[in-house]
Amino acid sequence: MTNIDILLKGTQDLNLKLTEEDKARFLNYKELLKEWNEKINITTITQDSEIDIKHFLDSLTCLSLDLFEGNKTLIDIGTGGGFPGIPLKIMKDNLNITLLDSLNKRINFLNEVIKVLDLKGIKAIHGRAEELSRQTEYRENFSIAISRAVASLDTLSEYCLPFVKVGGHFIAMKGPDIEEELNSSRNAIKLLGGNVVETKIITLPESDIVHSLIVIEKIRQTSQKYPRGGGKPRKNPL
Numbered sequence: 001m002t003n004i005d006i007l008l009k010g011t012q013d014l015n016l017k018l019t020e021e022d023k024a025r026f027l028n029y030k031e032l033l034k035e036w037n038e039k040i041n042i043t044t045i046t047q048d049s050e051i052d053i054k055h056f057l058d059s060l061t062c063l064s065l066d067l068f069e070g071n072k073t074l075i076d077i078g079t080g081g082g083f084p085g086i087p088l089k090i091m092k093d094n095l096n097i098t099l100l101d102s103l104n105k106r107i108n109f110l111n112e113v114i115k116v117l118d119l120k121g122i123k124a125i126h127g128r129a130e131e132l133s134r135q136t137e138y139r140e141n142f143s144i145a146i147s148r149a150v151a152s153l154d155t156l157s158e159y160c161l162p163f164v165k166v167g168g169h170f171i172a173m174k175g176p177d178i179e180e181e182l183n184s185s186r187n188a189i190k191l192l193g194g195n196v197v198e199t200k201i202i203t204l205p206e207s208d209i210v211h212s213l214i215v216i217e218k219i220r221q222t223s224q225k226y227p228r229g230g231g232k233p234r235k236n237p238l
């Protein structure tokens with residue numbers, strides 16, 4: 001098998017079709033990820049098949065949601081090595097994407113990926129979610145905020161919902177057991193102007209790994225009180 005075969009099979013399972021340009025981009029991305037990972041810590045997932053399944057295909061499972069048509073703006077909060085934002089950009093050119101991370105060395109890596117893959121309509125910015133969403137340029141300015149592996153849902157809601165326009169959505173990419181996390185986050189989601197509209201359980205293609213997508217609609221503006229400063233969203237979730 002070449003080192004992209006799992007991705008090719010998995011995208012078929014997800015009903016996605018990769019063009020030659022998409023394939024070349026995923027291959028280049030994987031090579032850059034492995035190369036940079038030797039210098040700076042980006043991911044513990046380094047085997048080809050694992051990168052395909054746990055990074056690329058996992059990111060692409062979001063496209064099974066009915067939210068990605070038309071010209072949408074999306075912010076990926078705590079994107080790390082670019083997940084899910086870069087795979088989404090490769091497959092959906094109509095998305096205008098902002099990748100956000102608090103570690104600058106990861107932003108340097110993402111800028112290199114954007115340049116080498118020649119991606120347009122995507123930028124990587126360095127900052128903390130809870131500070132950036134206070135700036136007018138970013139506050140309630142995105143159709144979609146998405147995040148994977150960053151914080152528990154209550155904390156994550158305070159990081160993400162202030163970025164979303166009323167009528168837009170916050171997608172939390174989570175593991176298999178979400179009931180308890182969802183229940184303990186209901187208050188935070190409500191206070192921040194959100195409403196859970198869908199939870200989708202997904203088995204990742206070419207594996208038996210089960211993940212969930214929690215979709216929260218922004219139904220009201222977020223009060224200016226949020227997000228709180230001083231590390232409160234993490235230390236003392238709503």
Ligand SMILES: C[S@@+](CC[C@H](N)C(=O)[O-])C[C@H]1O[C@@H](n2cnc3c(N)ncnc32)[C@H](O)[C@@H]1O
Nearest residue numbers: 078079080083101102103127128129148149150
């Ligand atoms: C475990 S990594 C996950 C990266 C990527 N989303 C993934 O799933 O592979 C968490 C990332 O979130 C970033 N992060 C944590 N807290 C943040 C915050 N408050 N604002 C912005 N980025 C944050 C970290 O720097 C790190 O790169």
